[in-house]
Amino acid sequence: MSAMKSTSSLGRKRSFFYGGREDSSFKRLLIHSVLIIACFIAAYPILRIISVSIRPGDRLLSTNLSLIPPDANLQAYTTVLFEKEFLQWIWNSLVITIATAMVGVTLAATSAYAFSRWNFPGRSVGLIFLLTTQMIPAAMLMVPLYILAIRLSLVGTYRGLVIAYSVTAVPFSIWILKGYYDTIPLELEEAARIDGASQLTAFLRILLPLSTPALAIVFLFNFTTAWNDYLLARVILGSQERLLTWPLGLQRMQGQFQTQWGQFSAASMLVMVPTMILFLLSSKFLISGLTLGSVKG
Amino acid sequence: MISLDLVAKSLTEILSTILYVVGGTILLEIVLYVLLVRFLKLKLAMPYMLLAPAAVGLIALVIYPIAWELNISFTNMSLRHFKVTDYIGLTNYLRVFVDPVLKQVTFLSVLWKTVLWTGVNIFFHVLGGLGLALLLNRKMHGRGIYRTLLILPWAVPQVIAVLAWRSEFHFEFGFPNLVLKSIGLQPIQWLSEPTWNFIAMCITNIWLGIPFMMVILLGGLQSISSEYYEASEIDGASAWQQFRNITLPLMRPVMTPAIILGTIWTFNNFNVPFFINQNELESSDILVTALFRAAFQYNRYGFSAAFAFIIFAILVVYSLTYLRFTGGLKGAFE
Numbered sequence: 001m002s003a004m005k006s007t008s009s010l011g012r013k014r015s016f017f018y019g020g021r022e023d024s025s026f027k028r029l030l031i032h033s034v035l036i037i038a039c040f041i042a043a044y045p046i047l048r049i050i051s052v053s054i055r056p057g058d059r060l061l062s063t064n065l066s067l068i069p070p071d072a073n074l075q076a077y078t079t080v081l082f083e084k085e086f087l088q089w090i091w092n093s094l095v096i097t098i099a100t101a102m103v104g105v106t107l108a109a110t111s112a113y114a115f116s117r118w119n120f121p122g123r124s125v126g127l128i129f130l131l132t133t134q135m136i137p138a139a140m141l142m143v144p145l146y147i148l149a150i151r152l153s154l155v156g157t158y159r160g161l162v163i164a165y166s167v168t169a170v171p172f173s174i175w176i177l178k179g180y181y182d183t184i185p186l187e188l189e190e191a192a193r194i195d196g197a198s199q200l201t202a203f204l205r206i207l208l209p210l211s212t213p214a215l216a217i218v219f220l221f222n223f224t225t226a227w228n229d230y231l232l233a234r235v236i237l238g239s240q241e242r243l244l245t246w247p248l249g250l251q252r253m254q255g256q257f258q259t260q261w262g263q264f265s266a267a268s269m270l271v272m273v274p275t276m277i278l279f280l281l282s283s284k285f286l287i288s289g290l291t292l293g294s295v296k297g
Numbered sequence: 298m299i300s301l302d303l304v305a306k307s308l309t310e311i312l313s314t315i316l317y318v319v320g321g322t323i324l325l326e327i328v329l330y331v332l333l334v335r336f337l338k339l340k341l342a343m344p345y346m347l348l349a350p351a352a353v354g355l356i357a358l359v360i361y362p363i364a365w366e367l368n369i370s371f372t373n374m375s376l377r378h379f380k381v382t383d384y385i386g387l388t389n390y391l392r393v394f395v396d397p398v399l400k401q402v403t404f405l406s407v408l409w410k411t412v413l414w415t416g417v418n419i420f421f422h423v424l425g426g427l428g429l430a431l432l433l434n435r436k437m438h439g440r441g442i443y444r445t446l447l448i449l450p451w452a453v454p455q456v457i458a459v460l461a462w463r464s465e466f467h468f469e470f471g472f473p474n475l476v477l478k479s480i481g482l483q484p485i486q487w488l489s490e491p492t493w494n495f496i497a498m499c500i501t502n503i504w505l506g507i508p509f510m511m512v513i514l515l516g517g518l519q520s521i522s523s524e525y526y527e528a529s530e531i532d533g534a535s536a537w538q539q540f541r542n543i544t545l546p547l548m549r550p551v552m553t554p555a556i557i558l559g560t561i562w563t564f565n566n567f568n569v570p571f572f573i574n575q576n577e578l579e580s581s582d583i584l585v586t587a588l589f590r591a592a593f594q595y596n597r598y599g600f601s602a603a604f605a606f607i608i609f610a611i612l613v614v615y616s617l618t619y620l621r622f623t624g625g626l627k628g629a630f631e
Contacts (some may be wrong), residue, residue, distance in 0.1 A: 008387045008482050016508070022459060028299075028437070028457075031432050031435075031437070032439075034432060035429075035432055035433075037445045038429060038443075038447060039443060039446040039447060040445055042447050042448075042449050042450050042504070042508070043446055043449055044472070045460075045462060045465060045504075046453060048461065048465065048472065049457075049461050060489070081567050088303060088384075089301075089302075089303060089312075091307065091309060095307050095308065095311045096311070099311045099314060103315065103316070103318055107350055107354065108351070108571075109349040109352040110347045110348075110350070110351070111347060111348050111350075111352075112346045113347055114343070114345075114347035115344075115348075116346035118341060118343065118344035120341045120344045120345065121341075123344075126348070132613065133359055133560060134558075134612055135561055135565075135609060135612040135616060136359070136576065137565045137567075137584070137588060137605065137609065137612075138565065138567055138569060139586075139588045139589040139604075139605070140363075140366065140588065140605035140608070140609060141358075141362050141363075141366075141594065142592065142593070143366065143369075143593075143601065144361075144362030144363070144366050144369075144504060144590050145358070145362055145600055147365075148358075148361075148362060148365075150390070157310065158307060158310050158311060158314065158559075159310060159313075159314045159317070161313070162311065162314050162474060163318070163354070163358070164358055165353035165356075166354070167351075167355060168358065168359070170354065170355065171355075174351070177481045199343060199566070200405045203559075210373055212528045227453055227454070228454045228456060230456050230568065233591075235570065236591075239481070241304055244525070247454075247456040250457065250460065251456070251460070251572075254460055254464075261464070263321050264460075266455045268460070268461065271454060271457060272312065272453055272457055275452070275453070275454050276449070276452040278455060279448075279451070279452035279616060280445060280448065280452055284447060
C-alpha cells in the first residue's frame with residue numbers, strides 16, 4: 001500500500017476522484033471553500049449554544065446574530081452547577097451508563113465468541129434473530145417493558161434500566177465483535193490449546209487481548225446507547241426528580257413554562273463537551289470497527 | 298447541587314444490580330453445566346453455555362415482551378379496559394387501516410409521511426456524505442481539521458442537538474428566520490405550520506446524519522486502490538466515467554449495509570420528530586412517534602400493539618427485499 005501511495009507524487013495529472021497537491025489552484029480554492037462552508041454549517045448550532053450560554057441574563061433572546069456578545073459572562077454555568085440538580089442528573093446518567101457498558105460488553109464478548117468459533121445447531125437462526133431485533137421500533141417495546149417493570153417493581157429504579165440497556169445493545173455488539181473475532185486466525189488459539197491451555201483460557205488470554213479495538217467500540221456503543229437514551233428512561237424512571245438522567249433533566253429545563261435559555265445552553269455545553277471529546281478521541285477506533293465487517297480481505 | 302446521600306444510594310443500587318447479574322449468571326452456568334455436560338453429555342455444550350446469559354436477557358426483554366404484545370394486539374386493552382380485556386380477533390389490525398390512528402391522521406398518511414421522511418433523509422445523507430467524502434479523499438492542507446469539524450454533528454448527543462435546532466426554529470429569534478427577515482422575506486412559522494415543521498425535521502436530521510455516511514464512505518473510498526484510476530486514465534476515461542465505473546461499483550460493499558442501516562435508523566428515528574415537534578402537530582408524526590402517542594398519550598394499548606406489528610412487518614419486508622436484490626450481507630454467515 002505504501003509503495004503504491006508514493007507513486008502518486010510522480011507529478012502526473014490527477015483526476016477529481018483522488019486528486020493531490022497537483023490540483024489547479026482554482027480547483028483547490030473551490031474545494032476549500034465548499035469544505036469551509038460545510039464545516040460552518042456543521043458547527044453553527046454548537047456555536048450558537050456556546051453563544052447563548054455566555055450571554056448575560058437580561059438579553060437571553062436576542063435578534064443579534066453575532067456569536068460573542070460584548071458583555072459575556074459565565075453566570076449561567078455557575079447557576080447550573082451549584083444551584084440546580086444538574087450534577088445529580090449527570091451522576092445518575094454516569095452510574096447507569098458505566099454499569100450498562102460493563103454488563104453489555106461482557107454479555108456480547110462471550111456470545112460473539114460462541115457465534116464465531118462454533119458451528120452449533122441454531123447458529124444461523126440466532127444470527128438472523130439478532131439482525132431482526134435491529135428493526136424493532138423502540139416505541140414498540142415500551143408498553144410491554146413498562147408493564148413488565150411494574151410487575152417486577154422496577155419502575156423508579158436504575159436496576160431495570162441497566163439490564164434493559166445492556167440487553168438491547170447486545171445484538172449490535174455481537175455482530176461487531178463476531179466480525180472482528182472472525183478475522184483473528186484460529187491457529188493462535190489452537191496453538192495455546194496444544195500447550196495445555198483450556199478453551200476458556202485461550203479465549204481470555206489470546207482472543208480477548210487481540211480484540212481490544214473491537215471491544216473498545218462495543219464499550220463505546222453501549223456507553224452512548226445508555227448515555228443518550230431518553231425514551232426508556234422516561235418510561236421507567238417517570239418524573240421522580242432525584243432519579244432523572246440528563247436527557248430527561250434537559251428536556252424538563254426546556255419544557256418549563258418559561259425556559260431559561262442561558263441555563264439550558266450552559267447545561268447542554270457541560271454535557272456536550274466531554275461527550276464530544278470522548279467521541280472524537282475514539283472516532284478512529286469507531287470507524288475502523290464499523291467498516292471492518294464489510295470490507296474483507 | 299448533589300447530595301452525598303443520593304450518591305451513596307444510587308451506588309448501592311448499581312452495585313447490587315451488578316451482583317444480581319453476576320450471581321444469576323453463575324447459577325445459570327452451573328445448571329447448564331450439570332444439564333448439558335453431565336446428563337446429556339453434549340459435545341457442543343460450550344457455545345450454548347457462552348450464549349446462555351445473553352439469550353436469557355433477550356428472551357426476557359425482547360422475545361417475551363413481543364409475545365405479550367402480540368397477545369395484547371388481539372384484545373381491546375386500553376386505559377378503560379386494563380384489568381379485564383376481551384379478545385376481539387383481528388379487529389385492531391383492521392382498525393389501523395380503517396380508523397384514524399391518532400385523532401386526525403390515518404395510517405396511510407402517516408406511512409406516506411414516513412416514507413417521504415426516510416427517502417428525503419437518506420437521499421441527502423448519501424448525497425452530502427458522498428460529496429464530502431470525495432472532497433476529503435485527497436492530499437490537502439487542513440484535512441484533519443475539516444474531518445473533525447464535519448464529524449461534530451455526529452458527536453453531539455442527539456437530544457441536545459435536536460433541542461438546539463428546535464430553538465433555532467423559534468419564530469422570532471431563530472437563525473433561519475433572522476436571515477429571511479434581513480433579506481426582506483416573510484419569516485416562516487417553523488413550529489406550527491405543518492409543511493414547514495416537516496421540513497424543519499428533515500433539515501435537522503439531514504444535518505445529524507451526513508457525518509456517519511461521510512465517514513463510512515470515506516473509509517470505502519480509501520480502500521479503493523489508485524491503480525484502477527491510473528489504468529483508466531491511460532485509457533482516457535473522464536472523471537465522470539471513473540466515478541460511474543470504478544468508484545460506485547467498488548463502493549457497493551460499503552454502501553449497501555450503510556444504506557440499509559441508515560434507512561432503518563431513519564425510519565425508526567424517534568428523537569428528531571419527537572423533540573422538534575414536542576408532541577404538538579399530529580401531521581408531523583412519523584410511524585414511530587405516532588405509535589408512541591397512540592400508546593402513551595391515548596393509552597390504546599391493544600390498538601398500538603397491532604400498529605407496532607404492522608410497522609415492524611414493513612421494516613422486515615423492506616430489509617429482506619433490499620438484501621435479496623443487493624446480496625448485501627453475504628459474507629456474514631460464513
